[in-house]
Amino acid sequence: MDSERGRDSRSWDWDSPQCRAQLDEIFFRRHDYIQAGSQEHREFWAFLDRFQRFKTKRDMSAAGAKEDRKDGRKTGAGALDLGLPEEYDARYRINVSVCTGDVEERLGKSEHKGRRQRASGPGSQEISDCRLALLHFLDFSQRQSFGKLAKLRREQKNLPIFQYRDRIVELVRKHPVVVVAGDTGCGKSTQVPQYLLSAGFNHIGCTQPRRIACISLAKRVSFESLNLYGSKVGYQIRFETTRTPATKLLFLTEGLLLRQIQQDRTLAQYQVLIVDEVHERHLHCDFLLGVLRSLLAEQPDLRLILMSATINIKLFSDYFNGAPVLQVPGRLFPIQVIYQPIPAEEQPSRSEKLDPRPYLRILQGIDQRYPPEERGDLLIFLSGVAEISTIQEACQIYGTHTRRWIVFDISPPGVRKCIISTNIAETSVTIDGVRFVVDSGKVKEMSFDPKAKMQRLQEFWISRASSEQRKGRAGRTGPGVCYRLYAESDYDAFAPYPVPEIHRVALDSLILQMKSMCLGDPLSFVFIDPPPAASIQTAVTYLKQQGALDGRGELTSIGSLLAQLPVDVVIGKMLVLGSLFKLVDPVLTVAAALSVQSPFLRSAQHNPDCATARQPLNSNHGDPFTLLNTFNAWVEVKGERGGGSRKWCRRRGLEEQRLYEMVNLRRQFKELLRSHGLLESEHSAPPGSDRGQRREKLAERKKLHQLKRDHEQQESSRRKVLRMDEGQDGEFSSGSDTEGGGRGKKDQEGLGQNVDIQEVKFKLRHNVSELQEAASVSQDMSSRQQALLKLLLCRGLYPQLALPDEHNTTRKDSDQVFHTKNKQGVVIHPTSVFASDPEVLQVPEDDTREMGPDKRDSSRHQLLAFVTLLETNKPYLSNCVRVPALQALLLVANSVDSNADCTRLVVDGWLELELREAEDALKVLSTALNLRAEWERLLLAQLGGSTMGGAAVQGVSRKVMEKLSEGLVRFLLYTEVSYSLRRLTAFQTQNLYIGPLSQSEGSHTSAPDVDPLFPGVEAKPDPIKGGLRVTSFFNYNCLADSKDLYSECLRTFWTCPNCDLYMPLTPLERMQHEASCRPAGEQQQPEEEPGGKASSSSVSSLTRVYHCDVCDEDLSLTSTEILKHKRQHMYSVK
Amino acid sequence: MEKTMSETRQKTFTCQLCGLSSPFTYVGQKPPNTRAIVLLEECFVTQDPFSPDKEKFLVLGSTCSVCSMCVCVGSDCSLFYTKRFCMQCVSKHLDQFPRQIQAELAKKKQSSKAAVS
Structure with a gap:
């Protein structure tokens, strides 16, 4: 064959691009199965090179054996003749044929005509060589793909869960709820959804606690169900979805499913719901189970499957009326347990780093006892990231020294891999090849201290269940060893199961969500493991403080909005305010x-x-x-x-x-x-976008989409390489619970x-x-906008406020101390800007006047509003913003109490402000009260407008809003009042208030002419604190005070800046006047508003019945109109 | 052929020897969009799940030309040599196959034995 070609092939060169292009015209045309320019086309030419080399080699070695052509094949007498060809040819083993006769014929003709130009064209030999290579190439690709399929099916069959396939489907058909329990690696997460798919279930949702698991499971399952390039299997997480109308199986997060239920209680989009990893007992998961349990009764056709590791399965089954349990036995080899408690001198103290010695001893021990040829990696369980990096460092040094260990890398033969992880690797991550496990016995968990309103990240002993899970990781691929760095007696003293999250964290968001889902009283909701009633109560109180729930515990309009925001209540509030x-x-x-x-x-x-x-x-x-x-x-x-x-x-x-x-x-x-x-x-058409620009934009988007698709395709084929790349620069994936961290x-x-x-x-x-x-x-x-933004943040974050300690000026930068209402002595997290620049929080020296040991008068006191208070080794404040103390407190605090002349204010029962001048005090307080009332009114109008009329209605006119922000800014930036600020001692808070007066006295003091300062709020004696409750947050003259008790009735002459009123007034009368008196220019404002229909309708909706005592009439007025009306009387009095 | 192509409902191919099963989309010798390519036997064909290209096909199996058993194309279950033979029929009529194939099978048998023991 070769000699033939040599004679005939003229200037034919298989490597020349021109020659190849000529063959492309025959075999790889635009509509052919393989097209020139495609990936496979490139692969074919590479294959052809290899194929020809292989053939040449074989032909040479087989040259001698050729005469042996007619071999000893014989057909036994009477046996069936298969009719096989006499001569062997590998070609006969390929079940494909390529017919290019038509093309060749056409080319042949043209070749004939233009013989000269095509002198170098492919001859029939080249064409048939190429065809043969193509046949082998096609056969090769078929074998490759089929091999993958066969391997996949083999692996599926080998999973422990495979033999329960029919049983699972049958149980799901018969029972509304089924519990599938099996340890990591039994295949439940990947296989159960597929079993259901192939059994004909169509709309399957499968929840995962982590976003990353949704993505990776969707990928794996779409691959296994041979739909890698379709959308039958998809995932949906907060910002991303691959779901299409064709999607039959959807992996989603627990939180997302809860949001979906919030929108559609019938769950019509699902036929089956799988809740995976229920044993992890996350807050969302426990809640989701509770919600589903209550919904199942209304949805008899819905099927629910709980999947769990083999931990406390009975709990789940019992919760769902004794649902059937299918337990998949894991593949577990015997594991030797060695207790090696850490000696006292190596026990880390609270603030110290972990001592690596006990861990290194185990590495050494393994090296001594087990020959390097016996493979098997080591998995170490630690409590947190800091611990991981300490041990990692030590192990790495040991590893490079002995050349027997590699920490977080691909290990060559004879070298063991050491994997260091938190509890995440107990059940949630599958790591192959582990033979040795070191269990520190510790876990770090977030807990919530309702008394200090503080989160805590603390280290605890693990539970027996966790301990067993950790041990189990050693016996997955063969017999293993588990070293426990604690004594057997410690183990016996462990709790049986981990504390579920619902018992550890603040329940604010949960309660809010429950309210918005109309689940009734949270105290009577049937949780799988009900949280303490006190914890629910704390959350309800907090939500009331935040204005998300009203006095009766029902959702307010702001509350129902907050319930839909997937964020903390405080941050949701900022959004609404902004x-x-x-x-x-x-x-x-x-x-x-x-x-x-x-x-x-x-x-x-x-x-x-x-x-x-x-x-x-x-x-x-x-x-x-x-x-x-x-x-x-x-x-x-x-x-x-x-x-x-x-x-x-x-x-x-x-x-x-x-x-x-x-x-x-x-x-x-x-x-x-x-x-x-x-x-x-948004404005529908962006300005200046003509057709050309639009087309350009469209083209760019198309390109981007293509890039994204390309990337997705590459990703699946590049997976392995990625895994190898990971950790090459000595980094390690922290493996903590933070989702997505490693993925980025x-x-x-x-x-x-x-x-x-x-x-x-x-x-x-x-x-x-x-x-x-x-x-x-x-x-x-501008600085004005900045001041306003600060105020909004502060109001959102309230009551999360901290006061700088009065002695901070004398302390080092790193020793600055702060106090919150419930927790004293907190510090700023080192990542905060205030940690490196604490001077900006201190009262400037030249501005202060020492009034005593702990009283410093200034107009520049500041507070910190903070997002989180988290205790690790110290209680830390993070994400702080500084605000002017007096102004911020008066504008946002829920409780402001005053003495008779308002020179002494106590805020929220813990901060005391003393103002030097009674005149200033009244002015500041009065201004604040007015601003707050207006702010509240506008906020309600805004929220009311939004709930009534949808997007079009703007409840508040721009002009009114601008006026308010102007007022707030002026108040924030230009209030120059000197005052002292301090935290009340526990003793002081005990005798803070006058207390209620007796009935007769009370009716006497609260003179009938005390009109409500703010419409809608009756000023009445406070039943607990005493004094007069002027607004929902301001309590006048309730502070037990050394000053004389009669200043309440003391009238001083005062001139109103707005209406020239000049007369002696009590402090309360004066505030009352100021609340209703407006500068002359503003009076007419409501009428002047170019409000249009929308605003007037929203205004009219704000009218309510007001009973005027002077006219003795019921009037239907808006709040502004009420003010005007009252002012009218005031003038007549005058 | 028309009839099989119009059948969009998922049907499953199952190898009667190894039990491998997978849905197929087409039975015949000319899968859609294959242009110049023709199969030399009636095959159960599906879209190649491992290729992003929707037009790539994958042959799952066919019927044994001797005993008509349905077998997959895996080398443990069947062999193609101008026609499809299931492994049972191959061993029954081994002597009719060329030396190359006989040698190959013998080698495979040995190595699988070694793996078992």
Whole structure:
């Protein structure tokens, strides 16, 4: 054959692109099975090279054996003749044929005509060689794909759960609820949904506690169910979904399913719901089970499957009326347990680092006892990230020294891998090849201290159940060893099961969600493991304080909005408040920034280059402002340089993934506000977009979509490489509960060389120029806007306020101490701007006047409003913003109590403010009361308007709103009143109030002419504190005071700046006058408003019945009209 | 052929020897969109699940030309040599197959034996 070709092939060269192109015209045309230019086309030519080399080699070696052609094959007499060809040819083993006769014929003709030009064209030999190669190539690809399929099926069959396949389907058909229990690796998460799919169930939802699990399971299951490139299997997490109408199986987070139930109680979109990992007992999961349990009765056709590790299964079965349990026995080899309690001298004390010696001893022991040829990796369970890095460091040193260990890397033969993890690897992550387990016996858990209103991250002993799970990881691939760094007696003393999250955390969001789902009284809701009643009560009280629930415990309008925001109540409140003023853009950003993990990498903290690069982003107003600056600067960079933002982030020690999360969350917030009518809908057509620009935009989007698709395809084929890349730069994935943490890194690394997929997704999802516009708006914020934004943040965060200790000026920067109402002696987290710049929180020296040992008069006292108070080794405040104390307290506090002349104020029963001048005190208080009343009114109108009329109705006119913000700003920035500020001692709080007066006295003092200062609120004696309850938050003259008791009735002459009234008034009378008297210019305002129909209708809806004592008549008036009406009487009195 | 193509309802192919089963979309010698490619036997065909290209096909199996048993194309279950033979029929008529194939099978048998023991 070769000699033939040599003679005939003229200038034919298989390697020449021209020659190949000529063959392409025959075999790989535009409509052919394989097309020129495609991936497979490239693979074919590579295959052809190999194929020809192989053939040449074989032909040479087989040359001698050729005559042996007619071999000894014989057909036994009487046997069936298969009719096989005499001569063997590998070609006969291929069941495919390629017919290109028509093309060849056509080419042949043209070749004939233009013989000269095509002198170098392929001859029939080349064509048939190429065809043969193509046949082998097709056969090869078929074998490859079929091999994958067969392997897949084999693996599925080998899973422990496989033999229960029919049983599971049968149980689900027969019972509304089924519990499937099996340990990690039995295949329940990947197989059960597939069993249901192939049994004909169609709308299956499967919840996961972690977002990352949704993504990876959807990928795995779509691969296994041979739908990798379709959308039969999809996932849905907060900002991302691959769901299409064709999706039959959806992996989603527990939180997302709860939101879906909030919108549709019938759960009509699901036929089967699988709740996976129920044993983890997350707050959301426990709640979800409770909700589903109550919904099942109404949905007889819905099927529910709970999947759990083999932990406390009976609990779940019992909760659902004794639902049938299918337990899948795991593959477990015997495990030897060795108790090695840590000796006292190596026990870490509270603040110290973990001592690595006990861990290193185990590594050494393994090296001595087990030959390196016996494979088997080590898995160490520790409690937290700090512990992991301590042990990792020590193990790495040991590993490089002995060359027998590799920490977090791919291990070559003869070297063991050491994996260090938190409790996450107990049940949730499958790690193969582990033979040795070291169990520290510790876990770090978040708990909530309702008394101090503080979260705590503490280390605890694990439960026996966790301990057994940890041990089990050693026996998955063969017999194993588990070293327990505690005594057997410790083990016996462990709790049987871990404490479920619902018993450990603040229940605010949960209760709010329950209220919005109309689940009735949270105290009587049937939880699988009910939280303590006190914990529910604390949450209800808190929600009432926050204004999310009213006095009867029902949702307020703000509350129902907050229930739909997937964030903390305090942050939700900021959003609502921000929508009222023209501060939506910065508030959206801040709210998003405070809801994700900090983008500032801890590791970059001590890098001077990062610190310098970050400097311009810092704001000494507080961390939310720094975050705002950072986000805005990033958006700026994105707009200008696009993909260059990654480098920009790296230089500043920023985790870009967090910024992407922020921008996504920000958009979600914006949409939520808009759907609640709290934000005007966007202008439909962006200015100046002509057809050409639109087309350009469309083309770009198309390109981006293509990039995204390409990336998704590549990702599946590149998976293995990614895994190997991970941890190459000595980093480790923390493996903590923080979802998505590791993924961001993987994405970045894997894509280092080509497309930044995050950038692509970002461009697809967001309008960069719009974001830039918003960023520049908040970058150019005036000091007035800044002051207002601070106030909004403070009102949102209230009552999370902290007071600087009075002795801070004499302390080192790092020793600054603060106090909250319920917790004394807290410190600022080192990542906060105030940790490095605490002077801005101190009262300037020249401004103070010492009035005594602990009394310092100034007009510059400040408080910190903070997002979190978390105790680790110390109680830390993080994400703080500083606010002017007096002004902020008067504007946001829930309880302000005064003495008779209002020079002494006690706020929330713990902060005491003493104002020097009675005149100033009255003025400040009076102004604050008026501003608050107006603010409250506008907020209600805004919320009311939004619930009534949808997006179109703007409850509050711009003019009124601007006036209020002007007033607030003036109050915040220009109140120059000297006062002292201190925390009350426990003793002082005991004898704070006068207490109620006796009945006769009471009726005597509360003179009948004391009109309600603010319409709708009756000023009446306070039954507990005494004094007069003037507004919902202000209690006049209830403080037990050394000053004389008659100043209440003491009238002093006063001139009203607005109406020239001049007469002697008591403090209360004066405030009352100020509340109703407006400067002459403002009087007519409501009528002047160019409100149009919308605003007038919303105004009219605000009217209510007002009984005027003077006219003795019931009038239907708006609050402004009431004020006007009262003023009319006032003039007549005068 | 028309009839099988119009059948969109999912049907499952199951190998009668190894039990491998997978849904198929087409039976015949000319799967859709294959242009110049023709199969030399009547095959159970599905869309190649491992290729992003929707037009790529994957042959799952066919029927043994001798005993008409339904077998997958896996080398443990069947063999194609101008026609499809299930492994049972191959061993029954081994002597009629060329030396190359006989040698190959013998080798495979040995290695699988070694793996078992």
